[in-house]
Amino acid sequence: MVTTDEIARISVFAALGPAERERLSRAAADLSLVPGEYAADEGGERALFAVLEGRIEAVKLVDGIERVVGERRPGELFGEVPIALGTVFPVGFRAAETSRVMRVEAPDYHAVAAVEPDIAREIGRLARHRMSGSGGLQGIAAEPPPPRAIVVGHRWDASCAELRRFLDRNQITFTWLLPDAPDAAEQWGGSLPDDGDCPTIRVVDGKTVARPELRRVAELLGLPTEATAAKYDVVIIGAGPAGLAAAVHAASEGRRTIVIERAAPGGQAGTSSRIENYLGFPNGVSGEALASRALQQARRLGAEILVTRSVARIDATARQVHLEGGDDVLYADAILLACGVAWRQLSIPGFDRLVGKGISYGAMPSEAPNTHGLDVHIVGAGNSAGQAAMFFAGHAGSVTILCRGESLEKSMSRYLADQLATRPNIRAMNRTEVVAAHGELSLEALDVRNGATDETTRLESGGLFLFIGADAETGWLPPEIALDRHGYVLTGSDVRAAGHWELERDPYLLETSVQGIFAAGDVRSSPVKRVASAVGEGSMAIAFAGQYLKNRETELTAQA
Numbered sequence: 001m002v003t004t005d006e007i008a009r010i011s012v013f014a015a016l017g018p019a020e021r022e023r024l025s026r027a028a029a030d031l032s033l034v035p036g037e038y039a040a041d042e043g044g045e046r047a048l049f050a051v052l053e054g055r056i057e058a059v060k061l062v063d064g065i066e067r068v069v070g071e072r073r074p075g076e077l078f079g080e081v082p083i084a085l086g087t088v089f090p091v092g093f094r095a096a097e098t099s100r101v102m103r104v105e106a107p108d109y110h111a112v113a114a115v116e117p118d119i120a121r122e123i124g125r126l127a128r129h130r131m132s133g134s135g136g137l138q139g140i141a142a143e144p145p146p147p148r149a150i151v152v153g154h155r156w157d158a159s160c161a162e163l164r165r166f167l168d169r170n171q172i173t174f175t176w177l178l179p180d181a182p183d184a185a186e187q188w189g190g191s192l193p194d195d196g197d198c199p200t201i202r203v204v205d206g207k208t209v210a211r212p213e214l215r216r217v218a219e220l221l222g223l224p225t226e227a228t229a230a231k232y233d234v235v236i237i238g239a240g241p242a243g244l245a246a247a248v249h250a251a252s253e254g255r256r257t258i259v260i261e262r263a264a265p266g267g268q269a270g271t272s273s274r275i276e277n278y279l280g281f282p283n284g285v286s287g288e289a290l291a292s293r294a295l296q297q298a299r300r301l302g303a304e305i306l307v308t309r310s311v312a313r314i315d316a317t318a319r320q321v322h323l324e325g326g327d328d329v330l331y332a333d334a335i336l337l338a339c340g341v342a343w344r345q346l347s348i349p350g351f352d353r354l355v356g357k358g359i360s361y362g363a364m365p366s367e368a369p370n371t372h373g374l375d376v377h378i379v380g381a382g383n384s385a386g387q388a389a390m391f392f393a394g395h396a397g398s399v400t401i402l403c404r405g406e407s408l409e410k411s412m413s414r415y416l417a418d419q420l421a422t423r424p425n426i427r428a429m430n431r432t433e434v435v436a437a438h439g440e441l442s443l444e445a446l447d448v449r450n451g452a453t454d455e456t457t458r459l460e461s462g463g464l465f466l467f468i469g470a471d472a473e474t475g476w477l478p479p480e481i482a483l484d485r486h487g488y489v490l491t492g493s494d495v496r497a498a499g500h501w502e503l504e505r506d507p508y509l510l511e512t513s514v515q516g517i518f519a520a521g522d523v524r525s526s527p528v529k530r531v532a533s534a535v536g537e538g539s540m541a542i543a544f545a546g547q548y549l550k551n552r553e554t555e556l557t558a559q560a
């Protein structure tokens, strides 16, 4: 309980009369925090806090890295910016040592401020100072974040494109130098690497490596690539929305949890420029932001998340997970398949040669500036194609959606089709298919055929982005895990119906044909392929895994 004497010791409230102090004392929550515990998260709802004991630090996430940007001592406030401006918390506040804080909810603060206008004036003054004073939020936001790496490589070198995409997807800030740019040597700080050594990466204050493998890049940047143990309660394969949601739930339940991801956290969703239908984000959220928050949450709760590691094989009987590129074998009590789907590849003349040189399956938002002023093409008619068109339209000269069907409205959400119609530099060519790609060093033109007239036309193209659907990549799973005829993993009642279940008990809703191995998200045989469903299934799968493990423990105890 916060006493009226303690309230009087907070400078802003010192002049309050006894009745108002009493009112605040009744309304305020008394929070005890252990070191590292957050009183308010960045992006959290507004409230006013005062430090009663200990020390609180203000923390801002910049490029995925937490930076301490201020501190508060007993008698000082935090939360005055969101309270004064009616916004969410622009920075988080966590205990630097064992601390006690009081929290006043916005309506209680406003009730006191209505009676004592001097308090509102003082809070407004403090908020202005926090924004613009020395070390204020304005200064932090204006400070350019230092890049963590410098990459030298040619625009149309597919390995350089892969390296840049990898850095983007892992939210690593980097400077990309084109070897023929006039100031490249100056920015690099010496003579540039030979063409044969490109791409070369230099980690700022670290090593320089020519033509590195992605795993080596991850190691150079300190991204985790090695498991810290050999045995886990739950091994999760894939760090898309399903895998990350599962990691959050498993770790928060105290289970020893590891996620193995072959590329970067976020999965397909991590490449989406704007997800509009995920609950709780009224203005949409970029896949990158969603992935970064989920990753942070999973790690904070104690899950290990490895990147650049693929699962090559599972031994279903021994419950072993074999990682590619080494002898690493992990033993798991329960396994979750959250490995999603991968872009379908087109077999069209010129494509294989030009992938990474102007042709790309999917797209990262960071690729948009490379299309500045160019005429780019998008193949696909689903929402992901529509989102990409909207995004590229802000950079490219024109965006043409090549759609095999009769109209976009048939396959795209109405809100997105309506948004596309408002952009003068976006057009759709219906009943149109790409039949060839041309270019020497990079993509220069496309041949497209009109399905109605059978006429083929050549279009100049500065970039082609393919959003043509995806398939489950489950060929590596052991034969004991039953699949549907398209390669998606069967679960729950579908497993029994297909004759792949022999136990007396029913399989759990998300359990595969092997007990204790679960599947969630896009890899699962189900017509729903969405971020929200992947998140929901990932969370549910952990609840089922928990029940499975509990029953198994009971059986083992009974046998002993």
Ligand SMILES: Cc1cc2nc3c(=O)[nH]c(=O)nc-3n(C[C@H](O)[C@H](O)[C@H](O)COP(=O)(O)OP(=O)(O)OC[C@H]3O[C@@H](n4cnc5c(N)ncnc54)[C@H](O)[C@@H]3O)c2cc1C
Residues within 6 Å of the ligand: 237, 238, 239, 240, 241, 242, 243, 260, 261, 262, 263, 264, 265, 266, 267, 268, 269, 270, 271, 272, 273, 274, 275, 276, 277, 278, 309, 310, 311, 312, 338, 339, 340, 341, 342, 362, 383, 384, 385, 387, 473, 520, 521, 522, 523, 529, 530, 531, 532, 534
């Ligand atoms: C461009 C785009 C835009 C989209 N927009 C929306 C939207 O606005 N709203 C919406 O609801 N949905 C959207 N979706 C669909 C949504 O992103 C997916 O339904 C969702 O990401 C599925 O999540 P998941 O975790 O099941 O699989 P994925 O996101 O596919 O993640 C699976 C992960 O597993 C990894 N992996 C695969 N195999 C292995 C292996 N053997 N070893 C280790 N790791 C492995 C992959 O690298 C990947 O990171 C979009 C999809 C795309 C591509």
